[in-house]
Amino acid sequence: MNRPVAAPDTRDIEIERKRLTDALAETWKTPSGIWGALATVDHKIIGRRYIVTAFVFLGLGGVLAALMRIQLAQPEARLLGPDRYNQIFTMHGANMMFLFAVPVMEAVAVYLVPLMVGTRNIAFPRLNAFSYWIYLAGGTLLWTAFALDMGPDVGWFAYVPLSGPQYGAGKRADIWAQMITFTEISALAVAVELVVTIFKQRTPGMTLDRIPVFVWAMLVTSFLVIMAMPAIVLASTSLILDRLVGTHFFNPAEGGDVLLWQHLFWFFGHPEVYIIFLPAAGMVSTMIEPFARRPAFGYLGLVMALIATGILAFGLWVHHMFVAGLPRLGDSFFTASSMAIAIPAGIQVFCWLATLWDGRLVFKTPLLFIIGFIVTFVIGGLTGVMVASVPFDTQVHDTYFVVAHFHYVLIGGAVFPLLAAIHYWFPKLTGRMLNEALGQWSFWLIFVGFNATFFPMHILGLEGMPRRVYTYQPDLPWHGLNLFISLSAVILIAGFLLFFINAFRSARVGEVARDNPWDAPTLEWATTSPPPSYNFPMIPVVGSLHPLWDDRDSLAVANGLRTDRRELVVTTLAAAEPQAREASPRNSIWPLWAAIATTIMLIWSMFSPWAVVWGSVPVAVALMGWFWPKGTPEDES
Amino acid sequence: MREKIVLDLGKLPLYGMGTASVTWWGTLAFMLIEGTGFALAIAVYLYLMNLATAWPINAPPPDLLPGTLVTLVLLASLVPNVLVSRWAEQQNLRMVRLGMVIMSMVGIAPLIVRIFEFPALKVSWDSNAYGSVVWTLLGLHTTHIITDLVDTLVLAALMFTRHGGNPRRFGDVQDNVMYWNFVVATWLPIYGCIYWLARL
Numbered sequence: 001m002n003r004p005v006a007a008p009d010t011r012d013i014e015i016e017r018k019r020l021t022d023a024l025a026e027t028w029k030t031p032s033g034i035w036g037a038l039a040t041v042d043h044k045i046i047g048r049r050y051i052v053t054a055f056v057f058l059g060l061g062g063v064l065a066a067l068m069r070i071q072l073a074q075p076e077a078r079l080l081g082p083d084r085y086n087q088i089f090t091m092h093g094a095n096m097m098f099l100f101a102v103p104v105m106e107a108v109a110v111y112l113v114p115l116m117v118g119t120r121n122i123a124f125p126r127l128n129a130f131s132y133w134i135y136l137a138g139g140t141l142l143w144t145a146f147a148l149d150m151g152p153d154v155g156w157f158a159y160v161p162l163s164g165p166q167y168g169a170g171k172r173a174d175i176w177a178q179m180i181t182f183t184e185i186s187a188l189a190v191a192v193e194l195v196v197t198i199f200k201q202r203t204p205g206m207t208l209d210r211i212p213v214f215v216w217a218m219l220v221t222s223f224l225v226i227m228a229m230p231a232i233v234l235a236s237t238s239l240i241l242d243r244l245v246g247t248h249f250f251n252p253a254e255g256g257d258v259l260l261w262q263h264l265f266w267f268f269g270h271p272e273v274y275i276i277f278l279p280a281a282g283m284v285s286t287m288i289e290p291f292a293r294r295p296a297f298g299y300l301g302l303v304m305a306l307i308a309t310g311i312l313a314f315g316l317w318v319h320h321m322f323v324a325g326l327p328r329l330g331d332s333f334f335t336a337s338s339m340a341i342a343i344p345a346g347i348q349v350f351c352w353l354a355t356l357w358d359g360r361l362v363f364k365t366p367l368l369f370i371i372g373f374i375v376t377f378v379i380g381g382l383t384g385v386m387v388a389s390v391p392f393d394t395q396v397h398d399t400y401f402v403v404a405h406f407h408y409v410l411i412g413g414a415v416f417p418l419l420a421a422i423h424y425w426f427p428k429l430t431g432r433m434l435n436e437a438l439g440q441w442s443f444w445l446i447f448v449g450f451n452a453t454f455f456p457m458h459i460l461g462l463e464g465m466p467r468r469v470y471t472y473q474p475d476l477p478w479h480g481l482n483l484f485i486s487l488s489a490v491i492l493i494a495g496f497l498l499f500f501i502n503a504f505r506s507a508r509v510g511e512v513a514r515d516n517p518w519d520a521p522t523l524e525w526a527t528t529s530p531p532p533s534y535n536f537p538m539i540p541v542v543g544s545l546h547p548l549w550d551d552r553d554s555l556a557v558a559n560g561l562r563t564d565r566r567e568l569v570v571t572t573l574a575a576a577e578p579q580a581r582e583a584s585p586r587n588s589i590w591p592l593w594a595a596i597a598t599t600i601m602l603i604w605s606m607f608s609p610w611a612v613v614w615g616s617v618p619v620a621v622a623l624m625g626w627f628w629p630k631g632t633p634e635d636e637s
Numbered sequence: 638m639r640e641k642i643v644l645d646l647g648k649l650p651l652y653g654m655g656t657a658s659v660t661w662w663g664t665l666a667f668m669l670i671e672g673t674g675f676a677l678a679i680a681v682y683l684y685l686m687n688l689a690t691a692w693p694i695n696a697p698p699p700d701l702l703p704g705t706l707v708t709l710v711l712l713a714s715l716v717p718n719v720l721v722s723r724w725a726e727q728q729n730l731r732m733v734r735l736g737m738v739i740m741s742m743v744g745i746a747p748l749i750v751r752i753f754e755f756p757a758l759k760v761s762w763d764s765n766a767y768g769s770v771v772w773t774l775l776g777l778h779t780t781h782i783i784t785d786l787v788d789t790l791v792l793a794a795l796m797f798t799r800h801g802g803n804p805r806r807f808g809d810v811q812d813n814v815m816y817w818n819f820v821v822a823t824w825l826p827i828y829g830c831i832y833w834l835a836r837l
Contacts, residue, residue, distance in 0.1 A: 013645075013647060123659050123662075192663055195666050196662045199662055201659070230670055230673040234678060234681070238773065241769070241773070246762075247768075247769035247773070248764075248769050249766060249769050255685060255694045257685065264681070267677075526638065537640075554638060554641045555640050555641065556641055557640045557642055557644075558643065558646050559646065560645045561647075567651075569646060578649055582659060583651070629805075637651050637803055637804040637805040
């Protein structure tokens with residue numbers, strides 16, 4: 001049934017360069033105007049949108065943090081009342097975890113992974129567009145509710161019974177639970193796209209041992225998302241059912257159990273930490289090479305450490321529940337597994353140190369953030385080993401010690417590498433360099449401000465200051481340190497402001513970037529900055545882990561792809577041998593309609609269970625429009 | 638940078654079947670997501686069962702008849718399902734059209750029996766945690782039958798249009814077959830859970 005191959009003139013063989021790029025640009029373009037913007041499926045445009053949106057949420061979450069620091073700067077402050085404070089710390093945590101940290105890592109991957117594996121678009125590009133709209137809708141839902149004084153106030157982990165029907169009156173807990181559904185749908189969609197892109201769209205020759213470490217990290221992370229997020233979807237759905245239709249999952253009076261919530265939440269919530277950390281670790285392993293001017297030490301060790309962390313991540317969740325009164329043997333097991341995960345983390349740290357030790361270091365902003373990351377993350381890791389011990393954890397549970405610990409691992413372990421990554425890949429994203437002087441200033445302000453803000457929280461915690469209190473009395477010994485922390489936060493905020501100013505300014509008037517300004521070895525630097533809509537005029541072929549270092553004069557490429565059809569190469573899973581010239585879907589507005597229909601259904605279902613029945617009809621219609629063949633060249637086979 | 642052509646991809650097919658198809662892998666990934674969801678829902682059942690002093694809580698075990706009937710229908714549906722897959726592999730449009738019509742009806746049959754299955758649980762979702770979890774398990778699986786049925790209906794309609802002869806569609810049919818196998822396979826542990834664990 002196979003039709004003959006298309007006329008030779010549509011393939012890129014023996015065609016003049018200008019005609020080739022013109023034809024590809026026409027086939028892969030995103031038309032200008034609002035309709036083009038809404039219908040695009042270009043992973044770079046969607047990735048950029050994702051990143052910008054995630055940073056907007058970072059800014060908003062930062063404002064909430066600033067409000068909390070003003071409130072806590074002195075005892076008995078009156079800026080925020082207890083109810084508003086409950087909403088603010090819940091919003092801060094939920095926003096930072098679900099709307100910033102996870103999406104921003106996936107966003108960077110949405111942009112970079114297709115470029116790094118040398119393909120022309122992400123797998124399932126329409127799903128990618130859909131996932132962004134759903135993410136945006138979930139974030140808008142949460143923040144609109146907050147603006148209407150309906151923001152969730154039950155903590156970012158929404159423990160029952162506080163969030164259950166008995167204590168959580170109104171719609172606040174439902175807003176939290178449904179925001180989860182939105183962000184999980186979008187995260188799961190991106191995870192599927194990344195797994196398939198990495199499995200099947202790697203460029204010919206990119207065998208498993210030639211995959212950049214960041215791409216490996218995203219593969220492991222995507223599997224973590226796939227295996228962990230169903231737990232939180234199940235949890236939030238059963239919470240909504242308890243609240244809406246009177247089920248009894250978490251009601252002990254009718255055979256339910258409140259600890260069931262904690263198990264389900266943390267079975268997701270602990271891997272969540274690695275869903276945020278592993279991409280960051282992968283970024284560091286990839287970025288360290290151009291700044292140490294040598295390949296990363298211990299590629300195999302780095303990749304194995306990522307995989308080991310991914311597996312161990314599922315055996316740790318109970319360490320969040322040490323004071324919940326579980327059997328002793330269980331506690332011991334989870335102490336052991338929590339300490340064991342320090343081993344793969346340690347392997348990575350030593351590989352990075354070895355790389356730096358043997359390298360000729362180029363002290364640009366990304367490297368500063370990498371070094372800042374190693375220092376901060378090691379401190380956070382050490383307090384992690386401390387709280388893995390049950391007696392110690394019992395002492396500091398729910399105190400500021402824990403707040404200090406997780407900010408060290410999350411900001412130190414993930415935000416520092418992310419900022420390094422933004423400085424590093426900014427030229428690829430925008431075609432312009434970030435200002436180096438401003439970058440170094442923002443690094444020092446953030447590094448000093450961060451440590452001065454969060455290190456004293458360890459001490460506050462040891463002094464017994466509990467988390468989530470909206471104020472404290474003047475006779476308690478916490479005043480001085482709290483004031484110091486709040487003042488230090490000003491330095492931290494100044495650093496972030498400087499970073500944002502630098503990004504805004506440089507995106508418009510920064511120095512124009514070359515294709516490969518850092519002389520880096522991976523494929524995303526083999527194309528222009530920013531890349532054209534089709535990523536590569538011809539698909540690169542790789543023969544090593546560092547293709548741009550091993551042959552500095554020329555780039556090995558493949559020809560034979562059509563220029564009038566969105567075509568990319570599908571290769572075998574392990575050896576990356578070409579299998580097919582597969583089509584990649586064209587732009588479509590249907591993902592937006594599907595996202596709007598899904599949004600209506602999800603919001604409506606906070607109020608009536610029938611929403612799921614009637615609301616799914618427009619969703620189904622939109623999906624049909626999405627998948628129905630349109631007779632474009634992409635349908636050919 | 639100078640480009641050096643080392644490989645010609647022009648002879649490759651325009652579409653890959655099976656493991657060469659990205660949608661095949663995507664379907665697999667979605668099955669992994671949903672499979673994890675089912676496994677966790679069963680874990681919740683076992684957790685609550687482990688906690689309860691008597692199980693089922695304040696209810697008799699569910700009636701076996703409708704659930705067993707659904708199980709038999711689902712198992713029997715595997716025969717036409719596998720045949721459809723074979724016909725799709727042979728790109729036999731006439732037989733695939735017939736098979737898709739049969740599979741559409743086969744998809745409706747368990748839904749009809751399931752209407753009787755919910756009352757046969759003999760407990761309401763809001764009676765107690767046992768009721769909540771069995772209704773959720775059954776509801777979760779029913780959603781999967783409905784989703785695959787809608788997919789089968791749309792695909793069956795598509796096979797009768799001008800797009801039907803496209804080999805790409807046969808790949809879609811195979812993915813749909815794989816997903817239905819998954820819907821049947823996930824039912825078996827849920828069936829065991831709802832009907833037989835409650836009788837231990």
